[in-house]
Amino acid sequence: MLQQELPGSDERDRLRWQCRRGMLELDLLLEAFLEEDYPGLPDQEKEAFSRFLGLEDPQLHDWLMGGGSPDDPAFAALICKLQTSLHNNPRATSSDT
Amino acid sequence: MDMTLPRRRFDTLIIGAGGAGLNAALQLADSGLRVAVVSKVFPTRSHTVAAQGGVNAALANVLPDSWHWHMYDTVKGSDFLGDQDAIEFMCREAIPTVYELEHAGVPFSRLDNGKIYQRAFGGQNQDFGGPQAARTCAAADRTGHAVLHALYQQNIRAKTHFFDEYFAIDLLRDEEGVALGALVLEIESGDTLVIEAKTTLIATGGCGQVFRTTSNARINTGDGMAMALRAGIPLQDMEFFQFHPTGIAGKGKLITEAVRGEGGYLINGNGERFMERYAPTARDLASRDLVARAIVTEINEGRGCGINKDYVLLRVDHLGEEIIAKRLPGIRESARIFAGLDPALEPIPVFPTAHYSMGGIPTDRFGRVVVPAGEGAEEVVPGLYAAGECACASVHGANRLGGNSLLDILVFGRAAGKDIIDYIKENPHHRPLSEPSLERAVAHLDRWDHQPEKKPAGKGKAKPAAESSVRELREEFRKVMEDHAGVFRTPKSMAEGVKQLKAIRRKLRGLRLKDQSRVFNIARIEALELENMVDVGMAIAVSALGRKESRGAHSREDFPVRDDRQWMKHSLYFREKDRLEYKPVRSKPLTVKGFPPAERVY
Known part of the structure; x- marks a missing residue:
């Protein structure tokens, strides 16, 4: 569970709220990624994820659903990981959303 | 009682920054009023962004069309539970509303002749049930985003004051029932703020998250609907949920x-x-x-x-x-x-x-919240408005047509904005803040941090809620809703559902926050959202059990047909004692003859 009393948990909670989007598809992928993949990322990729969350929903949706690819190579790598985020982690593949 | 809470004053407080809230805000800010918009997420992340289909309006750009045909389709689609005055109003206002959006900068798809392109959608016909109509205006497959983006930019220009990532806790009303604003929480700091306003508009969107399987975003937790319930206002026609x-x-x-x-x-x-x-x-x-x-x-x-x-x-x-x-x-x-x-x-x-809630906070066609006032009559709650999916005007009745949801939020957001301007002309002064109302709102928030004075019924000492227990209870709740108040409704299963929801409500009262920190405490927000969802879920389950017929989206095994003689009426669910009342459908339109109920055949 997320709510561990660790340094930086405020930052994770901040990101967790940034993962709340207007579209269910984004909620599902971003939240699964944040819970399972994000903690193990190198700082550079963490920073890219934070920037990624600043973009508009339809842009994120297009990229994640395979429509076009971003110029920023850091985003391209993130998108590959996000697309498999629901199926690389057992918790997220249960019926829990 | 904490008298030191910071206070801000505005002419209007709008809770929710989707299409309804932003369209209302724009009318108000453009007329020079001071408008506060409170949104729990950044405004362009509201669920309106997910609406891809489009907006219905009888512009007749592609095929012949008329608002009267649109009205017929909407009444029929509603399975004759929609209010025909509100439906006539919506279908007529659709036309200026779309042109206004065009002027606000929504990039609608166009025909070669430069007019707005319109596509065909199910349930739309020419000539009162004749050939297929082409009525839906769209901005490619991003209509919701285009609308939201244009309205947000226009509001920034008009100097609407945005409180981004603020969560509304409860409405404030005085002893006479007049709306005075709301207590809100800044998510980042955990600080509370009183926003005093001469008028308050609830525009918080839908509540699809009450069901385990939903197409709605995580933010759609029925916050505004639940706030209305806690303020003593009923919810209308909540048994009608589109799957x-x-x-x-x-x-x-x-x-x-x-x-x-x-x-x-x-x-x-x-x-x-x-x-x-x-x-x-x-x-x-x-x-x-x-x-x-x-x-x-x-x-x-x-x-x-x-x-x-x-x-x-x-x-x-x-x-x-x-x-x-x-x-x-x-x-x-x-x-x-x-x-x-x-x-x-x-x-x-x-x-x-679970896709769309036809029911919501009862309003008239001006977006004013209305409540029963004795035998058959109803009265307006002074200063309180609702628009969008959280409201029930009621234009969708028992079933919503494609292309009518964006229309609903835009038309009634706009109508509410215009009515608020008139209301403030007549009521230009702030009323004194009601301290008991504020105390109740503060207590609602604080109760998550403190042990209750007496133990909740049937339970031991209140349990400090790890984040996990709020989440566990949420999943238990959503499963109960899916199994007992979803698509398939039998009396036994629905009654069992209400019983289980009551048990969940008791468990919820016993939960407390383990992590009581203030800064970015998302567990706190999720706990408040769960409270809202449980209140709204109960409204759905109780209303469904109450309606002994099948109509539109509400289908019962034991009463498989529509019963106009007994059930052509709206349900009203009150949180106090989980009580139901009913009120008649408004079958008389504004200027045309009403459409009498007929079998709904496509």
Whole structure:
């Protein structure tokens, strides 16, 4: 569970709220990624994820659903990981959303 | 009582920054009023962004059309439960509303002659049920985003004051019932703020998250609906919830009808094409509600798929890789990402997904919140407005037509804005803040931090809630809603659902926050959202159990047909004692003859 009393948990909670989007598809992928993949990322990729969350929903949706690819190579790598985020982690593949 | 809470004053407080809230805000800010918009997420992340379809308006740019035909379709679509004065108003106002949006900068798709392009959608006809109409204005497949973006930019220009990432706790009303604003919480700091306002508009959107499988975003937790309930205001027609038959099982992500249109079909755990039994002619292309009920019936009777036999399968692999790649590319990608499989090789697990709430906070066609006032009459709650999915005007009645939801939020957001301008002219001064009302709102927030003075009924000492226990209770709740207040409704199952919801409500009262820190305490927000969802869920379950007929989206096994003699009336659910009242449908339009109830055949 997320709510561990660790340094930086405020930052994770901040990101967790940034993962709340207007579209269910984004909620599902971003939240699964944040819970399972994000903690193990190198700082550079963490920073890219934070920037990624600043973009508009339809842009994120297009990229994640395979429509076009971003110029920023850091985003391209993130998108590959996000697309498999629901199926690389057992918790997220249960019926829990 | 904490008298030191910071206070801000505005002419109008708008809670929610989707299409309804922003369209109202724009009317107000443009007329020079001071407007505060409170939104729990950044405004352009409101759920309006997910609306792809478009906005209905009888512009007649592609085929002949009239607002009167649009009105007929909407009344019929509502299964004659919609209020015909509000429907006439919406269909007439659709036209200036769309042109106003065009001027606000929404990039509608266009015809070669420069006029707004309009596409055909189900349930729309010319000439009162005649040939297919073309009525839906769209900005490619991003209409919701285009609308939201344009309205947000215009509001910035008009100097609307945005409180981004603020969560509204409760409405404030004085002893006479006049709305005075709300207590809100800044999510980042955990600080509370009193926003005093001469008028308050609730525009918080839908509540699809009350069901385990939903196409709604995580933010759609019915916050405004629950705030209204706690302020003593009923919710109207909550038993009417639209389900889309094919959501990805366990995820809710919607798989479009186009898949079945292209030849995809459903099979049960025995590999049987079960739709042949329910709709021998239309089969997998039968209406949404019929397909959704067939799926749940198969599962309830033990013919589901998977270890828990809790979904059915949607097959498209027989179409071949080439056709799938050509005609259904998006579906292939969706199935890969959300179900972890390639539909060209394997079928997709599906279950009906909760999509749209027809019910909500009762309003008139000016967006004013109305409550019963003795025998048959109703009265306006002074200073309080609601618009959008959280409201019930009621234009969708028992069933909403495609293209009418964006229309609803935009027309009634705009109408509420205009009415508020008049109200403030007549009521130009702030009323004194009601301290008891503020105390109740503060207590509602604080109770998550403190042990209750007396133990909750039937329970031991209140349990400090780890984040996990709020989450566990949320999942338990959403499963109860899906099993007992979803697509398939029998009296036994619904009564059991209400009983289980009462138990969940008791457990919830006993929960406390373990982590009581203030800064970015998302667990606190999720706990408050769960409270809201449970209140709204109870409204749905109790209203469904109360309505002894089948109409539109509400279908009961024991009362399978529509009963106009006894049930052409709106339900009103009150939180106090889980009480139901009813009020008549407004069958008289504004200027034309009413459409009498007839069998709804397509």
